[in-house]
Amino acid sequence: MTTGTLDIAPKLRGRPREFNMDSALDEALNVFSERGYHAASISELTEAMGLTAGSVYKAFGDKRGVFLAAFGRYRQVRQQLIDETLAEAPNGYEKLRALVTFFAEASCGEIGRRGCLVVGSATELVLFDDEVASRVGVAFDFDERRILDLIRLGQADGSIAGDIDSEITARALLALTKGMRVIGKTGRKTEHMLAVAETAMKLLT
Secondary structure, three states, X not given: OOOOEEEOOOOOOOOOOEEEHHHHHHHHHHHHHHHOOOOOOHHHHHHHHOOOHHHHHHHHOOHHHHHHHXXXXXXXXXXXXXXXXXXXXXXXXXXXXXXXXXXXXXXXXXXXXXXXXXXXHHHHOOOOOHHHHHHHHHHHHHHHXXXXXXXXXXXXXXXOOOOOOHHHHHHHHHHHHHHHHHHHHHOEOHHHHHHHHHHHHHHHO
C-alpha cells in the first residue's frame, strides 16, 4: 500500500486534484470501527474521507478495497504506537505491563466503543472473505508472537518467573487483550479495565 499524497483525479483540465491517503484512510477507519463493514455505506465513507464516489472507486476499486487499505493502515499505526510505548519500559515484565495497559486504555470510553478493527473483522468477515481471514490470522499471530517474545525476554532478565509456560501464557494474554476490545464496545470505565490489566499481570508471577 502506498502512503502520502496520491493523484486520483482524471486529467481533464489543468492539474489533477490530490488527496492524502493516510488522512483519508484514518477517516474510513472511524466509519468501519463505528459502523462495522456491512453497515458502512459508500456514501458514509466518501463523506468522511472528503472524496467523491468516483475518486474512491478509482483509488480503491470498491468498499472492500477501502476496507483492506484501512485495515493495513490501522495495523501500521497501532504497531507504531505500541512500539513507542514498549520502548520506554526497562524489562520484559514492565513491557508486558505497558502492552496490557495499552489495550486496557483503548477499551474505555469513546475509543473503546469504537472497538478494534482487527477484532471486529474477525467476528464479522472471516467466515465470508478468505483474504480478510488471512489478514486477521496474520495479525493475531503477530500479536501472540510479540507477547511470547516479551515473556521470554522477562524470563531471561529475571523480571518474569522462569517456571511459567510461556506459550500458554502468551495465548491467554492474547485472548484477554482481544477480549478487552470486545468488552470495551459496551463503554467500560477506565478504572475497571485497568483493574483487569493488573489482574492479568498475575499470570506472570
